[in-house]
Amino acid sequence: MLPKFxxxxxxxxxSLLEDTTSNAKQIQDSVLEAILSRNAQTEYLRGFLNDRVDKQSFKKNLPVVTYEDYRSYIDRIANGEPFDLICDRSIIVLLTSSGTSGGVPKLIxxxxxxxxxRMxxxxxxxPLLFKHIKGRSEGKSLMFYFVTRESETASGLMVMTMITCVLKTVTPANKFIxxxxxxxxxxxxxxxxSRLGAPFASTFLKVIKFLENHWSELCSNIRTGRVSDWITDANCVSVIGNLILAAPNPELVSIIEQECSKTSWEAIVRRLWPNAKCIEAVVTGSMAQYIPMMEFYCGGLPLISTFYGSSKCFIGLNLDPLSKPCDVSYTTFPSMAYFEFLEIKKDYQETGHDPVVIDLVDVKIGHxxxxxxxxFSGLYRYRLGDVLQVTGLYNNAPLFHFVGRQNVVLSIDMDKTYEQDLLKAVTNANLLLEPRDLMLIDFTSRLDxxxxxxxxxxxxxxxxxVKDVRVEPGPEVMEKCCFTVEECLDLVYRKGRKNDKNIGPLEIKVVRSGAFDELISFFVLKILEANVVSKFVSRQVPSWELHELHSSR
Structure with missing residues (x-):
């Protein structure tokens, strides 16, 4: 584990970064020893190790698992059974994962x-940012992190996102406020x-869209020195009223209106915040599709993916913050957990051979x-779904480039199109939109x-x-986009299209603005309904006669 510093x-x-990455093997061995010795008496480990806590027994007897293999233990804890089913320390919260199992979030x-x-x-x-970005230590940070609605298990254990777990005491629950x-x-x-940021590029772009829709009202607040009436959070009203909007500021309003009223919002972030040095948001993996939009709005400010982590574990740091988004690699931090690796080959399912599990220091560059x-929180040989490519070493710790998710997302015949391949194809097609002042906001895919x-x-x-211009892509450019996507897919797909004729022409369907936000809202509702533990209805009929209403006052 990380020492106190x-x-x-x-x-x-x-110095800690250097020491930890230089002693990766020794630290990994000590981490595994600590985890096994502390948790040897948990029900889960006893069932496999029978009190043998050496590395060899761990490798030989503990299976590599997915959430479904582990789910019964999490469900038992959620329903009130003791935490020592899997861990020697009290479990304070169950984190919701971005993935789902059976249509509901995984609980970690x-x-x-x-x-x-993790903190x-x-x-x-x-200190890495201070080292690489001149002036980063000066000024303030404008970071957009939002809490989400919490839920509760039958035993009273709270369920929330990692960000909510950290920020719930200091941030309003209403994300729009x-x-x-x-x-x-x-x-x-x-x-x-001096810096702006959000957890992910998609979150930062939602903030820009919100600003585009509300800048006029924001200017009105600054002009009058009074916050809008719909801001009902008492702490927000007090802080903003007493400290932020201490007096009307018409001069500032003129500057903001001048920038936001321009026909194009290109470089709007740099124009509104002229002393900003960087934007911090994850732009790797599935977030790579948003890089063109981020570059458009941010006007050349460095886009920095700070670290790689998930609800299950915080894993690696980007030790070269000024690297291009497409070149970002994360250095695995060996103190955070015990790391093993499954080598992934796209066709390994068909070979009949199980992939070999190897240690952190045994991975090979290019694989x-x-x-x-x-x-330490009770996950044992838990397999994550991300595909990572080894790009080098920092001291003795491997550097990984985030490739994407391994799962096949589209397959009709013999073809198998993976998430990273589809993302690359769409990114190439997106280049055809730029000369026409169009941007790809979001996308998804399916089979017909x-x-x-x-x-x-x-x-x-x-x-x-261009502001206030109706999006009407012509058929010529969209048909070229369809062809470009197909040209970027693998040989099996292209052969199925041309020679075997087992695959029909790829379709792109343009949806109206806001469609993906509606989709997210729909699934949020589905998740809430799936987690209902009890419900109640009114057993009395409300009064409707006028004299009864008067008499009740």
Whole structure:
């Protein structure tokens, strides 16, 4: 585990980074020894190890598992059974994973100790930014993090996202109020903002869209020195009213209106926050599709993917923050968990051979792997779904480039199109939109097997780089996009299209603006319904006669 250190001491932080990555093997062995010795008496480990806690027994007897293999233990804890089913420390919360199992979120155990470790891990990144970005230590940060609605298990254990777990005590629960107030504070103090950011590129772009829809109202608040009436959170009203909007500021309003009223919002972030040095948001993996939009709005500011982690484990840091988004590699931090790796070959399912599980220090440069993690919070040989490619070493710790998810997303005949391949194809097709001032906002895909031959269907939500211009892509450019996507897919797909004629022409369907936001809202509702543990209805009929209403006052 990470030793205690002063996160404000830049020299100490950088020294810790060097020491930890230089001693990767020794640290990994000690991490596994600590996890097994501490948790040897849990029901889960006893069932496989019978009190043998050496590395050889661990490798030989513990299976590599997925969430479905582990689900019964999590469900038992959620229903009130003791935490020592899987862990020697109290589980303080169940984190919701971005993935789902049976249509509902996966629930990942978290201890107080693990939470503290993750906070220390994140704090290591600040000195790296100070080192690489001149002026980053000056000014303030405008970071857009939002809490989401919490739920509760039958036993009273709280269920929430990792971000909510960290921020729930200091952030309004209503994300629209939160976003509005953060933007208001950021605009009033625009000259002092040295960095902006959000957890993911998609989140940051939602903030820009929100700003586009509300900048006029924000200007009205700054002009009058009074926050809008719909901001009902008492803490927000108090802080903004007393500290941020202390007095009307018509001069600032003129600057903001001048920038936001322009026909194009290109470089709007740099224009509104002229002293910003960087944008911090994950732009790797599935977030890579948003890089063109981020570059358009941010006007050349460095896009920095700080670290790689998930609800299950925080894994690696980007030790070269100024690397291009397409070149980002994360250095695995050996103190955070015990890491093993499954080598991934796209056709390994057909070979009949199980992939070999190897240690962190045994991975090979240029090869693709999946993480298998063993954590202090009670996950043992748990397989993650991300595909990572080894790109080199930092001291003795491997560097991984995030490739994507391994799962096949589209397959009609013999073809198998993977997420990373489809993303690359769509990215290439997106280049055809740029000369026409169009942007790909979001996309998804499906198979249409209602007729023969079946075909791939992509749903694209498009936006314009020019303000208040209706998005009307012509058939010529969209047909070229369809062809470009197909040209980028693998030989099996192209052979199925041309020679075998077992695959129909790829379709792109353009959906109206806001369609993907509606889709997300729909699934949020489905998840809430799936987690209902009890419900109640009114057993009395409300009064409707006028005299009864009067008499009740």
């Amino acid at each position: 002063d996160p404000t001491n830049q020299k100490a932080c950088l 155990p978290l201890t107080e100790e693990e939470l503290e470790q 220390l891990f994140v704090s290591l990144y600040r 939160c976003m509005y107030c953060q933007l208001l504070c950021g605009l009033v103090q625009r000259g002092n903002v 693709d792997y999946k993480h298998v993690i063993t954590t 097997s209602s007729s023969f031959p079946g075909d791939y269907v992509l749903y694209w939500e498009l936006g314009s780089k």
